[in-house]
């Protein structure tokens with residue numbers, strides 16, 4: 001091959017690679033096609049990862065927030081709300097306010113708070129089964145790239161949190177999704193929890209939390225504004241606790257990626 005032909009070939013190769021690289025960089029930097037779906041149990045659970053929801057919205061990612069239950073039992077000693085339909089209506093509005101502050105698309109389902117656990121097996125199990133079916137339909141409809149939900153700790157060990165996390169996991173595992181390839185569980189590193197019992201119930205060893213997403217003070221502020229929408233749920237102490245948690249984690253949300261090794265094995269011991 002002559003020097004000039006070789007050079008020409010190299011030039012074409014370089015041009016091709018350049019174009020390929022250029023396209024790749026577009027694909028990596030443009031968030032047009034990227035979408036994320038966070039799925040939690042109650043109106044206000046989203047506060048756990050609200051700063052990174054704000055961050056991704058600002059980066060142009062389409063963010064869906066699915067809230068499964070109506071929060072009808074969310075009474076406390078700093079408000080005089082009673083459990084029931086009145087509180088459902090209040091929390092629906094509060095959740096809408098919080099979603100607007102974060103800029104996420106809200107899908108608020110009407111499952112009963114506590115998933116009808118008080119009604120025993122015949123009340124609870126059909127309700128919980130239907131939740132999996134509905135979540136499957138939502139994931140199929142919206143096709144998010146990424147799912148984020150509770151891990152086995154459920155953050156606070158609340159049964160609804162843990163059941164929603166398990167339901168989302170079942171939806172993810174039930175098939176190989178065309179687009180939805182990543183599932184993450186939010187978690188608190190054990191070393192950031194002081195209380196020994198809570199460390200056992202809700203702490204995750206940081207080795208397992210393989211994703212740490214930093215957020216800005218602006219995102220923290222936006223998350224705080226959205227948190228304040230939940231007037232029926234948020235005490236001044238809770239706001240202070242959130243602020244301290246942000247500082248403690250150095251403005252980081254920790255996640256554990258659901259991962260399966262590529263190789264199949266024939267023994268549990270190697």
Ligand SMILES: [Zn+2]
Pocket residue numbers: 041042044045158161
């Ligand atoms: Zn909750």
